[in-house]
Amino acid sequence: MGQKTKRFKERHVSLDDKAEKRFSKAVEGTNTIKRKKRTSISSIEKKKRSLTNTLPIPPMTISGETRYIHPSEVVDRYTKVSMPKAVVAYLDVLGFSRKKCEWDTSSSLLDFSGPLLISAYHYPKIKFNVFSDCAFISSPLECAGDMISAIRFAFTQWAADGVFVRGGLAIGTYNEIDSSAFPDAPQNYVASLFYGTGVTTAVNLKGSGHGALLFLDDLCAKFYGETYGEPIFVLDDQKVIGWSDDLNALFWFAGISLLRLIRFLSIKGNDVNSPLARKLFNNLLYSLAAVSDRRYIWSLTLAILSLPDLASEARKKVIDLFHISDPEDFVSMEKLIQAWLSKEEEFAILRILADMDSSI
Structure with missing residues (x-):
């Protein structure tokens, strides 16, 4: 052995x-x-040079003096915010990474963040964490109604600017942590450290559905339904809480969605089964469900499809998608269609906002 x-x-x-x-x-x-x-x-x-240091650019070396920090000092400044029961929303701008125009990109960032800044002034108990085209919004459970109110206000502004935002809404924990080094950090360092079950769930819910909508899970849907009597929509088996039922906001939201859908389908190779087409189509389905009078959005849809300069093939795809009877449905809504078409200024702005999106 x-x-x-x-x-x-x-x-x-x-x-x-x-x-x-x-x-x-x-x-x-x-x-x-x-x-x-x-x-x-x-x-x-x-x-x-040696075998252990052959790279042209060496790693940074630390210089300066070190300072002792007592553990008690670190503990006092470590937990910045703690919400054992919180409502957390994660929002981001749809199509942002595909934008080809710098002006459109920068404008979208300002249009996205501006309404959230206004909401932050109005609701000081709600946390708004905005970075680039994304935002986390969190509040204690007792302020859940104010949080939805703030988000709905932002939606009315986003819709009017043609900015489409998708989000996830969840109930869970939310915590922000701080470091004893942060107060002395240089101006070129920005940190926002937060975590919790509400954060991770909201992120997952945001990507669970198609459309510029606010998706939520069963727990959150039950809470808002029982506590506030909020109606919960179901779209593609995913639960959605309403953005807003404001007619003016839905006019911009639905109108821009339809014009962008037609524009997208007019491009060779694009079809109704693509992810972008599904998102825009779901925006319209939500608008039809959320509005108090369905004829408002339906007649707007028919009016846009009556515009004389639309690409005929794209128009036909949309008509088939909505199962519209042509010309019967147009004839039955003729008065409402003409009323819409008489709003030349509003329609001109609709088309401008629809064409401004450089991601299509």
Whole structure:
């Protein structure tokens, strides 16, 4: 037994020796290549470099003085906000990463963040954390109604600016943490550290459905239904809480959605089964469900489809998508359609806002 172990060890050492020799030759070959390729590096600089430091740009080295911080000081400033029962919303601008125009991109950021800033002034107990085209909004459970009110106000402004936002809404924990180093941090450092079950659930819910809508789970739907009597919509088996039933907001939301859908379908290769088409179509389905008088959105849809300069093929795709009877449905709504078409200024703005989206 001892002899076998000895032979195994000897072989093991022998293999290591061979491997080391091969490694040494490989390193020599690498150094030879480096000498041939990097002729501009001086011989003195080459001698300074070792096998453990061959990269041209070295890592940063820390300089300066260190300061002792007592643990009690860290604890006092560690937990910044703690909400054991919170409502958390995660929102982001749809199509932002596909925008091709810098002006459109910067305008979208301002249009997205502005209404949230106004809401923050109005509701000081609600936390608004906005970064780029995303935002986390959180509040204690007792302020859940105010939070929806703030989000609905923002929606009315987003709709009027043609900014489509999708979100997830969840109930769970929310915590913000701080560091004792933050007060002394330089101006070029910005940190926002937060976590919780409400945060992760809201993020997952945001991506669970198609459309510029606010998606929620069973727990959140039950809470808002029982506590506030809020109607909960179901779209593609996903629960949705209403943005707003304001007619003016739904006019912009539905009108811009339809015009962008027609524009998208007029591009060769795009069809009604694409993710973007589904999102825009779901925006319209929500608008039809949320409005108090369904004829308001339905007649608006028919009026837009009556515009003379629409791409005929794209128009037909939308008519088929909505199962519209042409011309019967248009004839039955003729008076309402003409009333819409007489609003030339509003329709002109609708078309401008629809065309401003450079992500299509």
